[in-house]
Amino acid sequence: MSLNRRDFLKNSAAVAAAGAVGITVPQEAQAAAAKAESKWRWDKAACRFCGTGCGIMLATKNGRIVAVKGDPAAPVNRGLNCIKGYFNAKIMYGADRLKTPLLRMNAKGEFDKKGKFKPVSWERAFDEMEVHIKKALKASGPEGVANFASGQYTVMEGYAAQKMMKAGFRSNAIDPNARHCMASAVVGFYQTF
Known part of the structure; x- marks a missing residue:
């Protein structure tokens, strides 16, 4: 999918307006997401991107991390992650990750x-x-x-x-x-x- 700057801004404005008036994600999309998540295994971990140690939840499927979200029970971040926390798993699968000295x-x-x-x-x-x-x-x-x-x-x-x-x-x-x-x-x- 190709997205130019104009379409990106239009879509962003539409999403912001929908959020402002309380429009939610369609139920079909929510059901599809829930179905996908039902096949995942969720485990708790500590984010290691900085010294704060926020609580995160990692979803795995077939031995690979497929999703990351904040742990609502963690007192440090109360379920909210920073941008580094949300992209925590990307470091494991990045093309430029060093795997050997x-x-x-x-x-x-x-x-x-x-x-x-x-x-x-x-x-x-x-x-x-x-x-x-x-x-x-x-x-x-x-x-x-x-x-x-x-x-x-x-x-x-x-x-x-x-x-x-x-x-x-x-x-x-x-x-x-x-x-x-x-x-x-x-x-x-x-x-x-």
Whole structure:
């Protein structure tokens, strides 16, 4: 289906007007949706796109996620998801999703910062990290390494990362992405909830 800008605006205006006067989705469409959903398995999960941990419901069919909605019983988001939450499953099936480590390599198959990304095994990726972390620690001490951490860490992953950096490498240079990602979320929460 092709939709130009004019048709998009006309359809959007029609939907907005219908919503304003209380017109609902036709019963046939509601019945078709309910029939499709009856074959799905719904499970609860926590959204991992940021550190907030909103409750989501995931529908699966034949082992694949087919729908996502907010969990009305979750106290954090009370059934409402942000745009990232609604598209949570898309990351699993995206064409550009990384499924294996990539390493910049030269023509000889050696690590090269200016090389091209090539798929490598997990063992090779961890071996490369080990070499470069040891090199940085030897050259600069604890100030030579840092960890820019994820807002998607579980509590246990965050604990392990803290222990690795502070006890293992003796470095306090660990920081989450909260300054970038969560700052906008907090402003949104204040305005929404």
